[in-house]
Amino acid sequence: MTARLEREILSRGLDDIIQLAEIVSVARFNLGIPEGPDLFAAVAYCLRALVGEGLAVVGDLHDSGSPLAIGPWPGDVDTVVERAILEWKELGRAPNLGEICWLELTELGREAARAAALCGPHLRSAGE
16 A cells, blocks of 8 residues: 555656645545554655655755755654654644645656656546
């Protein structure tokens, strides 16, 4: 199931930067992962895979005009993912748009997303 989440986030990342709220929403509503430990784990696993494989960076939105850009958070993969999940848990609810962090595909991530698109439909076209 987390591989489906990763593919969907890669697909969406071709069009735009992704907010943590969107990743959580896709996991809950497109994949049916219930709120709680399973949702935290699925999102953490997805972030860890994308960042760890060099497919994306996680950070804060730079308010530098257009195009939008991400200022990557410092630290290794585990530090970045743990920060995102901890800040989400501290909210006590699912994040809203613009809260906590953003994810931007690297060039390697864009290449992987384009290759995955050639392999078949992603969740958005199949389920929306």
